[in-house]
Amino acid sequence: MKLRNILNPAVITTDVKGADKESVIKELLDLLVEAREIPSDKTEQVYEDLMEREKKMSTGIQHGVAIPHAKTKVVKNLVACIGIKRDGVDFAALDGEPSRIFIMTLSPVDRVGPHVQFLAEISMVIKEESARKALLEARTEKDVLAVFGL
Numbered sequence: 001m002k003l004r005n006i007l008n009p010a011v012i013t014t015d016v017k018g019a020d021k022e023s024v025i026k027e028l029l030d031l032l033v034e035a036r037e038i039p040s041d042k043t044e045q046v047y048e049d050l051m052e053r054e055k056k057m058s059t060g061i062q063h064g065v066a067i068p069h070a071k072t073k074v075v076k077n078l079v080a081c082i083g084i085k086r087d088g089v090d091f092a093a094l095d096g097e098p099s100r101i102f103i104m105t106l107s108p109v110d111r112v113g114p115h116v117q118f119l120a121e122i123s124m125v126i127k128e129e130s131a132r133k134a135l136l137e138a139r140t141e142k143d144v145l146a147v148f149g150l
Helices: 021-034 040-056 113-126 129-137 141-147
Strands: 069-072 079-089 099-108
Touching: 021 040, 021 079, 021 099, 040 069, 040 099, 069 113, 079 129, 099 113, 099 129, 113 129, 129 141
Parallel strands: 069 099
Antiparallel strands: 079 099
16 A cells, blocks of 8 residues: 555644544544545544544554544545644543544445555554654644655
8 A cells, every 4th residue: 555645735734723532533524525535415424433433442542643543434445634733632542641643544344454554554654753753843744744755
């Protein structure tokens, strides 16, 4: 899987404003709608799919990273977006730290491979403290893409 086929400036924001998990997820969904990755009339369905997944287990992992994700009938191919919020949000992360880097993915209900591949590639980057620091220092969408070698 090529990250450049999924990530582009239209699906990245370095200025997440949401103050809680729900508002961050809605803001990231709006980003995907603006980028025409999901239809605006399906936003509520996708939000429900994401929140259903959050009920099972928080997608806040550790080191300030959260990876909200869901399988949904709304998309035919994996879509993703990235948001940065420097002061962080409580995402019920495993380490108790606020989440500041959000990588949201939506994948079709009938396909497993692309989601797993995407997360594997993203994880190779964000496991490095230097990459997480660079993401938090990013001022533009291109700065974020550069961290991922794009």
